[in-house]
Amino acid sequence: MTNSETVAATGPLSTGSSTTRVIGILALIAMGALLLFGLWLSPDDVNQGDAVRILYIHVPSATIAYIGCALTTIGSVLYLWRRSQWWELTAYASAEIAAVFTAITLVTGMLWGRPTWGVYWVWDARLTTTAMLMLLLLGYLALRRLPADYDVRAKRSAIVGLLLFPNVIIVRQSVQWWNTLHQKPTLFANGLGARIEGLMLFTLFIGFIAIGLTFVWLLIHRFRVAYLAEQLEKEDLDRAIADRRAEGIVR
Amino acid sequence: MMWRSARLIAGKDLRLEWRSRVGMNQVLPFAAVVLVMFAFALNPDSDLLQKATPGLFWVSVLFLALTTVGRTFSIESSEGISDSIRLSGLEPSGFFLGKVISIGVQLLILEVLLGIGVTVLYRASPAEWPLLLSTVGVATVGIAAAGTLYGMVAVSLRVRETILPLLLLPVLTPVLIGSTRAFEAAINETPADGWPWIGLMAVFSFVYVAAGIFGFGALMEDS
Numbered sequence: 025m026t027n028s029e030t031v032a033a034t035g036p037l038s039t040g041s042s043t044t045r046v047i048g049i050l051a052l053i054a055m056g057a058l059l060l061f062g063l064w065l066s067p068d069d070v071n072q073g074d075a076v077r078i079l080y081i082h083v084p085s086a087t088i089a090y091i092g093c094a095l096t097t098i099g100s101v102l103y104l105w106r107r108s109q110w111w112e113l114t115a116y117a118s119a120e121i122a123a124v125f126t127a128i129t130l131v132t133g134m135l136w137g138r139p140t141w142g143v144y145w146v147w148d149a150r151l152t153t154t155a156m157l158m159l160l161l162l163g164y165l166a167l168r169r170l171p172a173d174y175d176v177r178a179k180r181s182a183i184v185g186l187l188l189f190p191n192v193i194i195v196r197q198s199v200q201w202w203n204t205l206h207q208k209p210t211l212f213a214n215g216l217g218a219r220i221e222g223l224m225l226f227t228l229f230i231g232f233i234a235i236g237l238t239f240v241w242l243l244i245h246r247f248r249v250a251y252l253a254e255q256l257e258k259e260d261l262d263r264a265i266a267d268r269r270a271e272g273i274v275r
Numbered sequence: 276m277m278w279r280s281a282r283l284i285a286g287k288d289l290r291l292e293w294r295s296r297v298g299m300n301q302v303l304p305f306a307a308v309v310l311v312m313f314a315f316a317l318n319p320d321s322d323l324l325q326k327a328t329p330g331l332f333w334v335s336v337l338f339l340a341l342t343t344v345g346r347t348f349s350i351e352s353s354e355g356i357s358d359s360i361r362l363s364g365l366e367p368s369g370f371f372l373g374k375v376i377s378i379g380v381q382l383l384i385l386e387v388l389l390g391i392g393v394t395v396l397y398r399a400s401p402a403e404w405p406l407l408l409s410t411v412g413v414a415t416v417g418i419a420a421a422g423t424l425y426g427m428v429a430v431s432l433r434v435r436e437t438i439l440p441l442l443l444l445p446v447l448t449p450v451l452i453g454s455t456r457a458f459e460a461a462i463n464e465t466p467a468d469g470w471p472w473i474g475l476m477a478v479f480s481f482v483y484v485a486a487g488i489f490g491f492g493a494l495m496e497d498s
Contacts, residue, residue: 104490104493156445156448159441159445160445160446162441163438163441163442163445166438166441166442167428167429167438167442170432170434170438172432179493179494179496180428180429180494182493183424183428183486183490183493183494184425184428184442186486186490187424187446187482187483187486190482191445191446194449194475194478194479194482195448195449197449197475198448198449198452198453198475199448199452201452201456201471201472201475202452202456
């Protein structure tokens with residue numbers, strides 16, 4: 025049996041390819057650079073001290089979480105429009121990874137908030153919106169993972185995915201007004217402003233590259249796993265039907 | 276055609292509701308229970324309950340909306356009904372609007388009765404009627420539209436009762452915030468603070484009605 029036949033019989037042995045390997049290695053290098061710059065080379069902040077270093081992970085994670093959420097909406101729209109499984113699986117994979125980065129954003133945000141503001145949580149517009157984004161993503165994922173026919177799951181979660189980003193925008197608008205009416209805003213006034221410069225800005229830039237590459241790497245792998253899982257489900261059904269038929273012939 | 280379908284569906288649902296009397300015998304008493312429970316949780320003799328009235332009112336409405344949406348779609352989930360609806364030639368958009376109307380009408384009735392309840396039990400003093408009524412109107416459309424869309428997403432799934440609140444409640448955050456703030460503005464007699472919220476909720480309602488009208492066809496294909 026040649027190598028290609030083995031692959032055909034058992035399916036690919038990993039979800040890696042030369043593209044993902046290159047992206048993965050670049051992501052690792054960027055992470056290494058982020059550690060070096062974030063923890064050693066970049067200076068302390070005048071107001072926040074060492075706590076500012078959390079932001080090199082926090083800010084890129086938040087950005088990627090929102091990009092992932094937007095990608096889910098785009099994928100859902102294109103699935104409903106073109107009925108392409110490719111986009112549906114992209115939307116799903118993207119939502120799952122966005123949920124992970126949203127969780128990272130919330131946790132790092134709280135860890136940063138404690139030394140900086142003295143509390144883990146404030147009902148600030150950005151925090152509240154991100155928490156709501158997490159809940160919306162969890163709803164989408166819960167629906168997408170239900171044990172049901174692929175078409176049923178895909179179509180219904182695509183409707184929820186379609187509204188994911190519009191929801192985030194409306195929620196953000198509402199909590200922003202809610203805040204400005206009831207609480208003095210701009211807790212971020214001494215956080216990320218125009219003042220950020222030099223080595224700190226460069227470190228943040230490395231953070232964006234490292235987290236961005238990680239997102240792409242995870243997305244490709246997750247997409248392939250999701251695709252294989254759907255193929256397997258289809259194949260299992262075919263095999264079960266073939267088995268039952270074979271039983272009938274023997275008797 | 277769309278409106279005719281809507282009228283038929285809304286009429287059918289409201290007739291069913293009226294004849295089964297479930298709303299009157301179970302949902303309304305449940306609303307009363309919620310009002311009393313809130314009073315137990317927040318000492319009614321302090322002014323805490325009065326201050327929290329707008330929020331409590333709208334949280335109760337959201338709970339009641341969950342049961343109303345769940346009931347409206349449990350009618351459609353018995354064996355064979357979805358096929359019959361598909362074969363009936365009803366417009367999906369009309370089906371959606373009909374459900375929105377029937378849920379909206381039921382919610383409006385519940386809101387009026389809840390409003391009387393909080394006025395009497397929590398000693399709330401309603402003022403600024405144009406703002407109050409606009410809030411009730413636009414919030415109800417938003418809740419009914421989003422409820423119908425997500426109700427249809429969850430219909431005929433085995434986990435319907437648990438997934439509907441998870442999907443629907445976070446989505447309704449803007450309506451909860453908006454309606455609560457608008458009510459507060461009305462009660463405090465500062466209506467200028469309330470009107471922007473009406474605008475926000477109108478945008479929300481528009482998004483959901485539009486999404487329902489265009490997206491309902493896909494949901495009805497295989498439910």
